[in-house]
Amino acid sequence: MKRLAILSFVMMLFSASYAQQALFGGQDIVSPQINSNNTVTFRLQAPQAVKVELTGDFLPTQKRQTPMGEMDAPGVAGLTKNAQGVWEFTTPNALAPELYSYSFIIDGVSVTDPNNVYMIRDVGSVTSIFIMGGGRADLYKVNDVPHGTVARRWYHSPSLNMDRRITIYTPPGYEQSKGEYPVFYLLHGAGGDEEAWIALGRTSQILDNLIAQKKAKPMIVVMTNGNAGQQAAPGESVKGMYKPSFMGDTRMDGDFEKAFPDVIKFVESNYHVKKNKANRAIAGLSMGGFHSMHISKQYPDLFDYVGLFSAAIMPREDVTSEIYQNTDEKLKVQFAQKPRLYYIAIGTADFLFSANTDFRKKLDENKYPYTYYETGEGHIWKNWRIYLSEFAPLLF
Amino acid sequence: MKRLAILSFVMMLFSASYAQQALFGGQDIVSPQINSNNTVTFRLQAPQAVKVELTGDFLPTQKRQTPMGEMDAPGVAGLTKNAQGVWEFTTPNALAPELYSYSFIIDGVSVTDPNNVYMIRDVGSVTSIFIMGGGRADLYKVNDVPHGTVARRWYHSPSLNMDRRITIYTPPGYEQSKGEYPVFYLLHGAGGDEEAWIALGRTSQILDNLIAQKKAKPMIVVMTNGNAGQQAAPGESVKGMYKPSFMGDTRMDGDFEKAFPDVIKFVESNYHVKKNKANRAIAGLSMGGFHSMHISKQYPDLFDYVGLFSAAIMPREDVTSEIYQNTDEKLKVQFAQKPRLYYIAIGTADFLFSANTDFRKKLDENKYPYTYYETGEGHIWKNWRIYLSEFAPLLF
Numbered sequence: 001m002k003r004l005a006i007l008s009f010v011m012m013l014f015s016a017s018y019a020q021q022a023l024f025g026g027q028d029i030v031s032p033q034i035n036s037n038n039t040v041t042f043r044l045q046a047p048q049a050v051k052v053e054l055t056g057d058f059l060p061t062q063k064r065q066t067p068m069g070e071m072d073a074p075g076v077a078g079l080t081k082n083a084q085g086v087w088e089f090t091t092p093n094a095l096a097p098e099l100y101s102y103s104f105i106i107d108g109v110s111v112t113d114p115n116n117v118y119m120i121r122d123v124g125s126v127t128s129i130f131i132m133g134g135g136r137a138d139l140y141k142v143n144d145v146p147h148g149t150v151a152r153r154w155y156h157s158p159s160l161n162m163d164r165r166i167t168i169y170t171p172p173g174y175e176q177s178k179g180e181y182p183v184f185y186l187l188h189g190a191g192g193d194e195e196a197w198i199a200l201g202r203t204s205q206i207l208d209n210l211i212a213q214k215k216a217k218p219m220i221v222v223m224t225n226g227n228a229g230q231q232a233a234p235g236e237s238v239k240g241m242y243k244p245s246f247m248g249d250t251r252m253d254g255d256f257e258k259a260f261p262d263v264i265k266f267v268e269s270n271y272h273v274k275k276n277k278a279n280r281a282i283a284g285l286s287m288g289g290f291h292s293m294h295i296s297k298q299y300p301d302l303f304d305y306v307g308l309f310s311a312a313i314m315p316r317e318d319v320t321s322e323i324y325q326n327t328d329e330k331l332k333v334q335f336a337q338k339p340r341l342y343y344i345a346i347g348t349a350d351f352l353f354s355a356n357t358d359f360r361k362k363l364d365e366n367k368y369p370y371t372y373y374e375t376g377e378g379h380i381w382k383n384w385r386i387y388l389s390e391f392a393p394l395l396f
Numbered sequence: 397m398k399r400l401a402i403l404s405f406v407m408m409l410f411s412a413s414y415a416q417q418a419l420f421g422g423q424d425i426v427s428p429q430i431n432s433n434n435t436v437t438f439r440l441q442a443p444q445a446v447k448v449e450l451t452g453d454f455l456p457t458q459k460r461q462t463p464m465g466e467m468d469a470p471g472v473a474g475l476t477k478n479a480q481g482v483w484e485f486t487t488p489n490a491l492a493p494e495l496y497s498y499s500f501i502i503d504g505v506s507v508t509d510p511n512n513v514y515m516i517r518d519v520g521s522v523t524s525i526f527i528m529g530g531g532r533a534d535l536y537k538v539n540d541v542p543h544g545t546v547a548r549r550w551y552h553s554p555s556l557n558m559d560r561r562i563t564i565y566t567p568p569g570y571e572q573s574k575g576e577y578p579v580f581y582l583l584h585g586a587g588g589d590e591e592a593w594i595a596l597g598r599t600s601q602i603l604d605n606l607i608a609q610k611k612a613k614p615m616i617v618v619m620t621n622g623n624a625g626q627q628a629a630p631g632e633s634v635k636g637m638y639k640p641s642f643m644g645d646t647r648m649d650g651d652f653e654k655a656f657p658d659v660i661k662f663v664e665s666n667y668h669v670k671k672n673k674a675n676r677a678i679a680g681l682s683m684g685g686f687h688s689m690h691i692s693k694q695y696p697d698l699f700d701y702v703g704l705f706s707a708a709i710m711p712r713e714d715v716t717s718e719i720y721q722n723t724d725e726k727l728k729v730q731f732a733q734k735p736r737l738y739y740i741a742i743g744t745a746d747f748l749f750s751a752n753t754d755f756r757k758k759l760d761e762n763k764y765p766y767t768y769y770e771t772g773e774g775h776i777w778k779n780w781r782i783y784l785s786e787f788a789p790l791l792f
Contacts, residue, residue, distance in 0.1 A: 030639060048504035050446065108444035111507040117517050117630065118637045126513050130637060144634045147559070151547040163543070175666055234513065238540045241514045241526060243426060270571055
């Protein structure tokens, strides 16, 4: 057996595989770079590109003409090329703490940053991300605290006659404990799936951190797939690797709500949990807020905690499903049973703001108590991470 | 409460968020498109780009000049632009069944395909992927079979004095069963982590499919992090979202091997498993093969099944760790205890082929029985998926 030094092993591995990146089109620069003054520098090695721009949710929005009229569009900034062919842009101001997403635009084509392996998919598009720490954004980071477990499982839904994928967060210590835990059902919006809250919502980081700070109780978080016709997130079912589309698998026809007890039965027979109203919460964003509203009033004995995050408050009485009939009567029954928390959160710029305002008026008129949390901005994940980190501490 | 039809809700959502993709730089084309004759068409809308090329592991490799001399480089193909500014390339031939990866090169910059949300990270680079089904590649797809659970957990390693992340596959039916399962420890290579076998290796799909076909026994697969200095994959630890580098956290100093009993203890006290040699397997690729070789001979009572996939067979007697001393004596003890399977797999073009040939000679000279599986090509994930799908059926 020849004596090979580890260095030569490394060199050989480099030449065998890594070299493909290092030597052929790979980039040896850092992007994004968070500077000590909280500005951020973006870089792209592109000597042959004619124009390199950047778009991201930290840039001021711009008005743009579209086929649907003048609209707010994400801001765009130009990068400047140096003599080595590296394009660069540094934000003029420090960025506030937040999880940000961005894309490069190379000669007109929006792409992810090839020097940044951290990205998230939102429906059918993938963007590069980074976290500017500090303040609330520290909840979105992996910190030196005990970590829960995130499991991707499958359960059978008799109501939908389908095996379905589900994402379940169990808190630190759950596996070793003999105790019973409360359960928080957390629902995604239209175009989302059982991956959305984990990836875009940073649920496991937020819960790990809130629990470590003793701001939230240890709880199980169940992220089910809210598209009644869909078994699993794109790429995770027998449908294979198709191009996800916004309303491709979204129905809002009552089937998901009707089948929801299947999820509860699965969780309560597979996890050591507390099986009563006081230890069940349900919340969701946009379509998931709509689902939470309808599920909690359809089954008024199930949930003591209900959260509507930027909820799609909209009547569906035109749909035949029994779920959407007699909303007022069902709300009356639900509130007669005095849920401990009915929570409504929305941004003032959300296109659903006035629908939520109307809904709150209805609650007010009937003297149904609720907690209201208002932020700026609109129908965006930044708000949903905030709502999750505000809502979870109020539970159980 | 105003009556909003679902259509207007959808329209508003589109204008609120999706529109950003659809109207500002989003692309409404399909790429990649697997054609009925098993050719594949790639498309990119890039009216302003000067040159669009494609590189992928389905293209013939090319010789290229590099700072390290002439080397085999991934093939490159040019795309052709139509009048609408959409660039297109169709493979001249049908592709064989396989999981393929590729990148676009837009005016000289390698990027992922913005129309394909399916990608995998290998160390510090991310490529777009697709699966051409058929043959063995059907094992890599999600099929209509019962699915196991994939959990990301954390365990404490007293030997390394560190909390560490671990990926664990439990087979379909595990949670409902009272039975005890065998355990297969599956180790990644240098530059990898506890995500590598799940993402690049398609472990959960391969196991789901082999188990459904009754070709493999239901087993637990434990994918630990083989970098003794690393708590978790990049982005999953307190180190945050740094740029991963090839040997950044790889040490090969014996600490990982020495600490391996911590992993077994964790698994055997947290899962209902069979706790004897006949029900433990260990295998790994490259550095993970090196680890499997050293762990299995250091603890000759632990594993009846050992797999070296493209193993980094290399003496480390220069390293002070006791793990690497007296290799020959330890192998003698290990083989005296007659492991049921000692399996060596490698590609003929692997840079480690001759080191593996030398190692097999040593085994032959000592009449140590082993099973040898040879493929073409080299040190690539294609081979490691093949080795996993050949090795798993031989276990237990």
